[in-house]
Amino acid sequence: MANAKEVTIYDIAKRLNISATTVSRGLQDHPTISGKTKKKIADLAEQMGYRSNHFARSLRNQKTNTIGIIVPRLNSHFMSSVIAGIEEAANEQGYSLLIAQSSESSVKEAASARTMFDSRVDGLLVSLAFDTPDLGHFSHFFKKDIPVIFFDRVMEHENSTNILIDNRQAAFNATRHLIEQGCRRIVHITAPTLRNVYKDRLKGYKEALSQYKIKFREDHVIITDLSQEAGAEAAKTILKMKPLPEGVFAANDSCAVGCMLALKERGIRIPEDIAFVGFNNDPVTGVIDPHLTTISYRGYEIGQVAARHLISYLSGTSHVSSTNTIILRSELIVRASSLKKAGNK
Amino acid sequence: MANAKEVTIYDIAKRLNISATTVSRGLQDHPTISGKTKKKIADLAEQMGYRSNHFARSLRNQKTNTIGIIVPRLNSHFMSSVIAGIEEAANEQGYSLLIAQSSESSVKEAASARTMFDSRVDGLLVSLAFDTPDLGHFSHFFKKDIPVIFFDRVMEHENSTNILIDNRQAAFNATRHLIEQGCRRIVHITAPTLRNVYKDRLKGYKEALSQYKIKFREDHVIITDLSQEAGAEAAKTILKMKPLPEGVFAANDSCAVGCMLALKERGIRIPEDIAFVGFNNDPVTGVIDPHLTTISYRGYEIGQVAARHLISYLSGTSHVSSTNTIILRSELIVRASSLKKAGNK
DNA sequence: TTGTAGGCGTTATCAT
DNA sequence: ATGATAACGCCTACAA
Numbered sequence: 001m002a003n004a005k006e007v008t009i010y011d012i013a014k015r016l017n018i019s020a021t022t023v024s025r026g027l028q029d030h031p032t033i034s035g036k037t038k039k040k041i042a043d044l045a046e047q048m049g050y051r052s053n054h055f056a057r058s059l060r061n062q063k064t065n066t067i068g069i070i071v072p073r074l075n076s077h078f079m080s081s082v083i084a085g086i087e088e089a090a091n092e093q094g095y096s097l098l099i100a101q102s103s104e105s106s107v108k109e110a111a112s113a114r115t116m117f118d119s120r121v122d123g124l125l126v127s128l129a130f131d132t133p134d135l136g137h138f139s140h141f142f143k144k145d146i147p148v149i150f151f152d153r154v155m156e157h158e159n160s161t162n163i164l165i166d167n168r169q170a171a172f173n174a175t176r177h178l179i180e181q182g183c184r185r186i187v188h189i190t191a192p193t194l195r196n197v198y199k200d201r202l203k204g205y206k207e208a209l210s211q212y213k214i215k216f217r218e219d220h221v222i223i224t225d226l227s228q229e230a231g232a233e234a235a236k237t238i239l240k241m242k243p244l245p246e247g248v249f250a251a252n253d254s255c256a257v258g259c260m261l262a263l264k265e266r267g268i269r270i271p272e273d274i275a276f277v278g279f280n281n282d283p284v285t286g287v288i289d290p291h292l293t294t295i296s297y298r299g300y301e302i303g304q305v306a307a308r309h310l311i312s313y314l315s316g317t318s319h320v321s322s323t324n325t326i327i328l329r330s331e332l333i334v335r336a337s338s339l340k341k342a343g344n345k
Numbered sequence: 346m347a348n349a350k351e352v353t354i355y356d357i358a359k360r361l362n363i364s365a366t367t368v369s370r371g372l373q374d375h376p377t378i379s380g381k382t383k384k385k386i387a388d389l390a391e392q393m394g395y396r397s398n399h400f401a402r403s404l405r406n407q408k409t410n411t412i413g414i415i416v417p418r419l420n421s422h423f424m425s426s427v428i429a430g431i432e433e434a435a436n437e438q439g440y441s442l443l444i445a446q447s448s449e450s451s452v453k454e455a456a457s458a459r460t461m462f463d464s465r466v467d468g469l470l471v472s473l474a475f476d477t478p479d480l481g482h483f484s485h486f487f488k489k490d491i492p493v494i495f496f497d498r499v500m501e502h503e504n505s506t507n508i509l510i511d512n513r514q515a516a517f518n519a520t521r522h523l524i525e526q527g528c529r530r531i532v533h534i535t536a537p538t539l540r541n542v543y544k545d546r547l548k549g550y551k552e553a554l555s556q557y558k559i560k561f562r563e564d565h566v567i568i569t570d571l572s573q574e575a576g577a578e579a580a581k582t583i584l585k586m587k588p589l590p591e592g593v594f595a596a597n598d599s600c601a602v603g604c605m606l607a608l609k610e611r612g613i614r615i616p617e618d619i620a621f622v623g624f625n626n627d628p629v630t631g632v633i634d635p636h637l638t639t640i641s642y643r644g645y646e647i648g649q650v651a652a653r654h655l656i657s658y659l660s661g662t663s664h665v666s667s668t669n670t671i672i673l674r675s676e677l678i679v680r681a682s683s684l685k686k687a688g689n690k
Numbered sequence: 691t692t693g694t695a696g697g698c699g700t701t702a703t704c705a706t
Numbered sequence: 707a708t709g710a711t712a713a714c715g716c717c718t719a720c721a722a
Binding site: 018019020021022025032033034037056058059060061062 | 691693694698
């Protein structure tokens with residue numbers, strides 16, 4: 001039961017009759033160590049089951065090879081894709097991941113940030129909670145020049161890089177698509193527009209309306225928490241509208257789905273009565289009947305880009321002088337839920 | 346730009362004209378330090394922005410306050426619930442999480458295990474990949490008495506605790522439900538029965554058939570990877586069956602959904618022609634038409650239980666002598682997809 | 691090409 | 707109730 005004693009570079013040094021320094025250097029492939037010695041060291045290390053002590057190294061180097069991740073929630077298709085992407089890129093470079101979810105609460109976000117800070121993560125990847133009003137809880141990081149990269153749910157800040165899609169353009173395309181299908185009264189279901197993603201989607205929606213000379217109506221914007229239940233709630237609001245709207249553009253798919261299901265229950269036909277477009281390309285869009293037109297963007301890629309960017313900064317490979325925004329591609333995926341005109345594919 | 350120098354217990358000690366030892370003890374609420382001194386220390390620490398150095402402490406204590414998690418994939422409703430549960434319980438106790446996904450590959454699982462081991466996690470929570478044949482890649486942990494707890498996808502092992510539901514019983518209930526709805530020819534779609542969850546579900550399926558004197562037919566068991574696409578494939582196999590089966594029990598929901606969608610496309614009515622039961626209670630079960638009957642079990646709770654169990658072991662609060670299995674509750678959720686008889690609710 | 695010495699920040703042990 | 711010291715394992719000047 002007694003834990004086998006951990007093998008250290010000193011143990012290796014002793015057996016080889018050389019100094020620990022040499023072992024340390026050999027293990028790091030330091031140029032001043034002869035190939036022969038290196039090989040001897042590597043072989044013995046392997047044989048003795050040596051593993052480098054992360055903490056001793058961190059303590060010494062003031063560097064942990066760990067990246068912190070804070071996201072609103074883990075359990076969405078988009079977020080788990082992002083995390084998978086981060087994980088791949090990080091693992092490739094020998095970084096570990098420390099993950100926390102804010103559950104859409106800025107308070108929990110702040111607490112997690114603190115924990116990450118205390119754990120001395122080398123850098124942070126963050127997607128903000130709904131209600132985070134400012135970046136105050138990351139000030140520790142900024143003060144110590146620990147890089148923080150925001151993705152998707154971002155906030156402008158001189159000390160950080162943002163990685164996201166062009167939400168305005170995507171929303172513009174979605175709305176234009178509905179208009180081209182013959183919709184004039186288009187409802188937009190979204191979240192509080194404190195967060196960039198929702199603010200920009202609203203902007204794109206408005207711009208599309210404006211370009212087609214459709215008057216923007218405040219009462220056509222429904223603010224929710226974007227849950228599926230909220231979508232069902234929104235359906236009630238929609239059903240009360242005097243002339244029913246002809247289209248709905250929802251800022252995410254679960255909410256669109258909740259709304260569609262509730263409307264269908266009341267006998268509304270989709271897309272004939274009301275056409276739908278969602279956002280995110282969640283798998284559920286291909287399950288619901290009719291399949292949901294949506295905006296697709298690769299979370300996996302966002303994750304990879306974010307992680308690579310962070311790591312290259314950490315390695316000193318890249319030097320980001322100030323604010324830096326990276327825009328990734330998104331795409332409108334047209335499915336049956338928005339096709340009022342036959343043959344329009 | 347120069348990073349502010351980190352505050353250490355020495356800095357505090359100097360200012361207070363006491364020793365670092367006293368500061369260390371004061372910060373830990375050690376009983377031999379006077380209340381007054383403790384207060385002075387705490388106040389100054391706060392004021393100077395002291396934060397304890399995780400690594401120095403880990404180095405000293407041989408303990409990292411970090412738990413490793415390895416799961417097949419992050420992006421399922423069940424898994425993200427589990428992780429949320431783990432996160433809550435772990436955070437409460439001051440533990441951080443190191444997360445990796447095996448992507449259903451035992452090779453990647455082994456690599457992650459190695460990384461976790463090198464990161465000196467205090468314990469490991471694991472749900473195994475489809476194809477993991479044995480626990481060899483965790484032997485390092487066993488040898489050093491680092492606790493490894495398996496959940497959901499487990500494997501018997503003398504050195505570990507397993508946390509899961511009674512898959513046999515759940516599958517029995519699911520199958521019996523179909524039988525009670527009048528189904529006699531029931532297809533079971535599942536994954537290779539190397540993993541306990543699928544083996545036990547198959548067993549429960551067989552037992553239910555047997556109890557109702559229905560002969561088990563090998564060709565009614567379809568082995569897949571349980572993806573939605575695999576479900577669509579399985580639909581083709583089902584359509585070729587001479588008398589169509591009257592019911593399908595799938596070992597997870599996405600596969601059931603893929604199969605249902607494909608069958609519906611071919612004009613099969615659900616549940617009239619073929620009744621369906623899935624497994625997991627994924628959100629998609631409430632979206633598909635008709636809603637899918639399924640087995641529900643709280644991932645969040647499994648996560649909490651797993652984390653608490655691990656942490657209490659780490660704290661020496663509990664001493665698990667040998668193999669230990671914890672069975673959590675699961676429940677059959679009856680929805681339209683399986684209700685052949687009207688009024689049967 | 692290799693070795694010596696000191697320190698990263700903390701805590702346990704043994705004094706006082 | 708408090709302190710001095712050593713050690714956790716590693717790395718980097720500086721020396722040889």
